[in-house]
Structure formats: C-alpha cells, structure tokens
Amino acid sequence: MTTDDAVAGPVRPAIVLLTRDDGTRRIVEDALRRRYGADYDVHTFGDVATTHDALSRLTAAGTPVVLALVALGTDDPDGLEVLEHLPVDRTCVRVALVRWGDWSTTRPIFDAIGMGAIDRWITCPGLPVDEEFHTAVTEYLEEAATRRGTRFEVVRVVGVRWDPRTQYLRDLFDRNHLPAGFYDATAPEGRAVLRAAGLADPALPVVLLHYQQVPTVLQRPTDIQIADAFGLFEPVGKDEVFDLAIIGAGPAGLGAAVYAASEGLRTIVVEQEAVGGQAGTSSLIRNYLGFPAGISGGRLAFRAYEQAWTFGARFHFMRSVTGLAADGEERRLTLSDRGTVRAATVVLATGASYKRLGVPSLDTLSGRGVFYGATVSEAPAMRGRQVYVAGGGNSAGQAAVHLARYADHVTLLVRRQGLETTMSEYLRREIASTPAITVRTRAEAVAGTGTDFLETLTLRDLDSGAEETVPGVLFVLIGAEPHSQWLAGSVARDRWGYVLTGADLTGGRGTAAPAPEDPTWPAERPPAMLETTMPGVFAVGDVRHGSVKRVASAVGEGALAVSLVHQHLARR
Structure with a gap:
C-alpha cells in the first residue's frame, strides 16, 4: 500500500x-x-x-x-x-x-x-x-x-442554485458536453469568482467562458448570446441552399446528419437546446448496440455530433424553427432569430418532451425541487435527500438508478400495477436489486408545498385514495408531448400532435386522424415511407406518429430518411 x-x-x-x-x-x-x-x-x-x-x-x-x-x-x-x-x-x-x-x-x-x-x-x-x-x-x-463532478472547467456559471435560469444553463452545458463549474452567488466562493471578474452587482446568472485567454463575461445571457460567444454560430449566406435541413439534434436527427453528410449532401442541423434530445439526459443506456458496458446518453449524442461535424454537417445551435413553408422546389425554414434556411429537403426530428403534471402547486416549483426530465447536473445535489421519480418507462428507471448513487433513498412512483409492460427487463432487475430504490405502484404525486424550494410532497394511492405527505424532491418523467405545435397548418398531425407520414396519409388512419386544419397529401405519387404531407419533408423519431420510442430505432429512421432524401433529389 x-x-x-x-x-x-x-x-x-x-x-x-x-x-x-x-x-x-x-x-x-x-x-x-x-x-x-x-x-x-x-x-x-x-x-x-x-x-x-x-x-x-x-x-x-x-x-x-x-x-x-x-x-x-x-x-x-x-x-x-x-x-x-x-x-x-x-x-x-x-x-x-x-x-x-x-x-x-x-x-x-x-x-x-x-x-x-x-x-x-x-x-x-x-x-x-x-x-x-x-x-x-x-x-x-x-x-x-x-x-x-470533478472535471476541468471551460465555463463557470455563477448564480442562485435553484434559480430556474441558472439551473437551465447548468443542464444545457452538461448536455452539450461542456465542462462547467457552478458557483453559488450567495456563497463566499461564488462572490470571489464575481470579484475576480470585476463584477460588483451583476445581473445573475453570470456565465464566464473561462477557457479563453481573456475570459468572456456574460450577464444574464440569452441562448443566442451564449452560442455566439462560443463561436458556434456560422451565419447562413443569403443565397445558400442546402440539400438537407434537419430540425433537431436528438438521436434521429444526428443519425440523419451523419449519413447525409458522409454521403456528400450539404447538410445543416438546427437545434434549439442541446444535442441528444431526451436521450441525452439518460445517465446510462445499457441496451444500445455496440456498448456492452453501457454509455450515457450525453456521451453517445456528443460522439454522434462530432461524427456528423467531421463529415461536414453544419450546426445551428440555440435557434428554433418557427415556420416551414414550400417555396417552389425549395423548403423554407423561418428561425427564432428571424433568419431563414433554404433547403431542397427537410427532416423533422424535433422529438418530444415529458408531460407536465398539471398540478399548479408542483408546476410553480419547476427547477426548485420539481424537475422535468433526468436533470443530470442536479444529481450530486441530491445527497442526503429523499428523491421521488414519477414515471414507469426506461427513462424513469435510468434516472432512479443514477439518482440512487447520491440520494439517501429513491422512490419510483408508478401509476400502473407494475413495470413489466413499460420498462426493459435489465432495468427492472437492477432496480429490484438496489436497496436504495423502492417502487410504489398505483401511486402519484398530487400536491406540494414550498416557496423557494419544494418542502413537502403529497402522494396519493390510486386504489384507496389515501394521501400521504412526505419531504422530498421530485423528478418527473411521464408520457411525452411532441414538439410539433409550430407545424400546425404545414404538415398533417394526429390528434395528439404527432406528425403523420407514409401510409398514414392515404387511408386507414383510425385513431391517427389528422386535426381539421392539417393539409392532405397533394401529389399524384404515393408518399414515401417517412414523408409528410409536404413532399420532400420527412419526419423521424419521437415526433412521428407510430414511432418506436427507442434510441436505436430513432437512429435507424434518421438513416432511412437520408435514402428517401436521395430519391426525392433524384426525382427533381
């Protein structure tokens, strides 16, 4: 020794x-x-x-x-x-x-x-x-x-720990694989960082790009200001027309980007937050092909991003797409910064987000003891706490296992009778063998108390109606809502907002009937497998009606969409 x-x-x-x-x-x-x-x-x-x-x-x-x-x-x-x-x-x-x-x-x-x-x-x-x-x-x-949480810092975030914007930025940097240190502005260490930056009374949160020779200091920055400060924004030329524009950099969008760029298509990816989508927040994905020991969703997404970037794909970060329209043979995307992207084809890979609980007393504490999604950056702060995870799918299971490394105890709240139909067996086995995790079936969170932070949580037994008040922190990973509201009137969606593609456009829709304002298939030829009601626009991953909610299938759909893009370009 x-x-x-x-x-x-x-x-x-x-x-x-x-x-x-x-x-x-x-x-x-x-x-x-x-x-x-x-x-x-x-x-x-x-x-x-x-x-x-x-x-x-x-x-x-x-x-x-x-x-x-x-x-x-x-x-x-x-x-x-x-x-x-x-x-x-x-x-x-x-x-x-x-x-x-x-x-x-x-x-x-x-x-x-x-x-x-x-x-x-x-x-x-x-x-x-x-x-x-x-x-x-x-x-x-x-x-x-x-x-x-001991990594090299290229970014320093100074703010109030449970401030929603501060927490969002910490999570954003973590998901984008940018080593970031957090300093509480109310603590001596945080005040020392501010003094060293020459800030006496700054607008919080403060972001310091510490890796630069002369650090850049941003006070209460917008997402676009952060992207510009990192040099991640390459303006699109007024006359530039891409072969393919991909909206969303989750597994489906990244899969499309890798294959499109590697095959010589001029490709741009527009992403409003971080690479990886929902999968990027997963602490460990153990059933993805080629990683027998498992891999975190963030690491997998970052490797895919580097791969697409190496092949020549362009990335437009911190901008969202607000409109999609046909302009002759081109497709025109309107961006949140009032910019425009023109492309011959488009792949919609905007994914989905976890549903809100719809409980006012809990929703008002979002980011302050109530977290939507597996906020990886907050896991170390759960030491000594009782943590509750609402959800019965793989994402909820992965979050529970990860949080159990830090929390005193984790309780999984599941509305169903069990996990057999919603969670992979390997996760069920791991949860069952982890002493720090308890599964409560037929239970849900119905209320909470607290002003600056969640203090107590009210749980309800769905069979007996009995309620119990407990101290704890809540992570919510239930259901999914597609990011497709901005597509109303542009492409057909089902009644829940998922984008319709292929055979669903021409009959046999059943419960997939589109909303009344959505358009119908306009061409004489039948739509391609992943094609939407706007020819040359394809939908892949979680935003698509009927998709399989798995990382591997999303990547596969992204790759398949590229072959359909080639066919569309050949027809032109």
Whole structure:
C-alpha cells in the first residue's frame, strides 16, 4: 500500500485493488502504478479484512476512492460478493478483475452487472504495456470523475442554485458536453469568482467562458448570446441552399446528419437546446448496440455530433424553427432569430418532451425541487435527500438508478400495477436489486408545498385514495408531448400532435386522424415511407406518429430518411 501523507498538497483520489493471487496483484499493481501513480494513490491488498480497514481510514481522511478492482477467479471465488459490499461511496466505479479466457466468470459477472451489484469488468493486463487494459481503466476513471463532478472547467456559471435560469444553463452545458463549474452567488466562493471578474452587482446568472485567454463575461445571457460567444454560430449566406435541413439534434436527427453528410449532401442541423434530445439526459443506456458496458446518453449524442461535424454537417445551435413553408422546389425554414434556411429537403426530428403534471402547486416549483426530465447536473445535489421519480418507462428507471448513487433513498412512483409492460427487463432487475430504490405502484404525486424550494410532497394511492405527505424532491418523467405545435397548418398531425407520414396519409388512419386544419397529401405519387404531407419533408423519431420510442430505432429512421432524401433529389 502506498501513502503520501508526507507530501503536502491536495488529497489525491485512490484506486484500490484486491486479490489473493500474488501474481495477479503484482502484474496489475505494476500497471496501475506506472500509468496512474502520478495522479492517484494506488492501494493494493491481499485480504478482505485489511481492505475494509484501509477503506475506513481513507474515508475518515477524506480521500475519495474512485475505482475499486476486485479479482474473481480460482483464488478469489467470492470476488463479486466482496466487490458488491465494499464500503465505498456510490460514486466509486466497482470493477470485477478476471483473467483472459476464464469463461466461467462471464455469466456471474454479467448477472451482477445486470442486477446493479457491480459496474464493470476488466481483463488482467496480458502485456507489460497493455493499451486495451489502460483504455478501459481510463474510461472508468473518467466515469468516476463525472459522477463526482470533478472535471476541468471551460465555463463557470455563477448564480442562485435553484434559480430556474441558472439551473437551465447548468443542464444545457452538461448536455452539450461542456465542462462547467457552478458557483453559488450567495456563497463566499461564488462572490470571489464575481470579484475576480470585476463584477460588483451583476445581473445573475453570470456565465464566464473561462477557457479563453481573456475570459468572456456574460450577464444574464440569452441562448443566442451564449452560442455566439462560443463561436458556434456560422451565419447562413443569403443565397445558400442546402440539400438537407434537419430540425433537431436528438438521436434521429444526428443519425440523419451523419449519413447525409458522409454521403456528400450539404447538410445543416438546427437545434434549439442541446444535442441528444431526451436521450441525452439518460445517465446510462445499457441496451444500445455496440456498448456492452453501457454509455450515457450525453456521451453517445456528443460522439454522434462530432461524427456528423467531421463529415461536414453544419450546426445551428440555440435557434428554433418557427415556420416551414414550400417555396417552389425549395423548403423554407423561418428561425427564432428571424433568419431563414433554404433547403431542397427537410427532416423533422424535433422529438418530444415529458408531460407536465398539471398540478399548479408542483408546476410553480419547476427547477426548485420539481424537475422535468433526468436533470443530470442536479444529481450530486441530491445527497442526503429523499428523491421521488414519477414515471414507469426506461427513462424513469435510468434516472432512479443514477439518482440512487447520491440520494439517501429513491422512490419510483408508478401509476400502473407494475413495470413489466413499460420498462426493459435489465432495468427492472437492477432496480429490484438496489436497496436504495423502492417502487410504489398505483401511486402519484398530487400536491406540494414550498416557496423557494419544494418542502413537502403529497402522494396519493390510486386504489384507496389515501394521501400521504412526505419531504422530498421530485423528478418527473411521464408520457411525452411532441414538439410539433409550430407545424400546425404545414404538415398533417394526429390528434395528439404527432406528425403523420407514409401510409398514414392515404387511408386507414383510425385513431391517427389528422386535426381539421392539417393539409392532405397533394401529389399524384404515393408518399414515401417517412414523408409528410409536404413532399420532400420527412419526419423521424419521437415526433412521428407510430414511432418506436427507442434510441436505436430513432437512429435507424434518421438513416432511412437520408435514402428517401436521395430519391426525392433524384426525382427533381
């Protein structure tokens, strides 16, 4: 075991390794010390009791344990049980260590991960310099840093913690993968940041672009001012006409952007908030193809954004589209900043948002103890709190699991009798095996009290009608409302606002009957599969009637839309 007590300076995070196999311990310890010893204290142990004692001392000293590696194998048959019950913080990433080729450990490990008992697994280094091993370790250390909120700051936000605009900006930066630090303007540290910026009585919130040589200081900035300050806005030329304009940068829009740009189409993506859409707020998506250990929605979305950007797609951030009209063979988009985008084809990928509760006493506290969606940036602030999550779908389940790392306890409020028809099995298993999560079926939140912040929450049993008042914080992830209000009169929608496409335009609509003011299909040819009532305009993802609410299907629809765009351009 290493100690650095004699060296003055900040407390360094700790990496802990436990295995009874001397050979394995020497190999892994050597690899960890050589690569990470400058920034982390590496502690290695050969028995459980010594490990527990050392972890207690580290906790008492305020040393965060960010990564725990426990072997599973012949000499460590109880490795999974030991790893599950290590006395470490919930933000620590717990990893099972196995020898390559020991296939007998695979099913127990996968089951343990599925039950939420451990986080990841890793194979022992096979070479003196094993980059595959170190790639995995680096990813786990980055995940731990994200959980703890200790990242490099390119942006500083100074404001009042529960101010809605401040909270919105923090979440916006987090979802756009911009490392941001928050400083409470009422605390000494926040006041010190303001003084250093030369601000005596600023309009809050204040945003400081700290990465620039001369920091840019913005007081109570609009979204457009933020985008312009970051240099994210490239004006569209007056005579520019794109092959494809994509509205929305969620999974469907990003999928379309990647395929369109990679195939040489002049592509622009208009996004009013952050890449990723609803999926971007998911703390961990474990059933997306190609990521066996799972990936956060924000990370997946940011990688897709980088991919589309690399291929040449243009992005127009912090602008929303307010109008869509046909102009001969072109389609014209009117933007919230009064700008215009012209394109031969359009893909609508505006997605959907969580429904409001419709409870005035709760809706008035939005952002102040009542949060719509899985606001990832607020999760660390839930330490020591009782948290309630309203919803029974995958997003609600993922939020509950993530919040359980911080909150004292999380209660999932589900209106149905159970989760079997609304949530994936892997999430149900993980929730059932997490002691910090309770599922209350046939229950809903019906009222709340508080002035500056939610103080109490009233819960109702839907069968008996009995009500109970509890302290806590509420996250709401129920239902969905499509972002399509601005499309009224432009393309046909169903009675709930979802955009009609393909065969739904020409008959057999049933419950998908369009609203009376919506147009009908105008051309002699039949509409393409994802085509709306405006030829050359396609709808994909959650905004489309009949879509499958899954990230993979949204990406697939985005890719399919690009092939239909090619067909439309060929007809022209």
